[in-house]
Amino acid sequence: MTVKHSITIAGHATSLTLEPVFWDALHRAATQDGRALAQVVAEIDEARTTNLSSAVRVWLMERALARQG
Template sequence: MTDPISEGPQKRSLTIAGHRTSISLEPVFWQALHDAAREKDISLAALVSDIDEARSTPLSSAIRVWLFQRALHLR
């Protein structure tokens, strides 16, 4: 079994803001993103769209930062 933290990024496609986009994230971030969407009771695409609207960095980086800040606030 591989360590989920050391696994490389996985690319997935989503439709956000009416267009398809590909996002590369490590599995641990995909899982955290799915968990956050489920807790907010919104779709993964809706959550990514919210993050996309507020970002000033590449989308994958913005998602990682958003998840990190969320983890800090959940402590």
């Protein structure tokens, strides 16, 4: 089940629709990087070529794969 979350990035409100496992992973990634959640999402937003929710999922998967070695 997906859940819609509101977040403000680059001075404007937007929303992400993510499954709880991805939302939790996004929070953990921001904490691990010592950055605010909005900073991480803004970075993903700037680089994306698809909708923001999909871009977040891809970013999290790529991060997980890179950390595996």
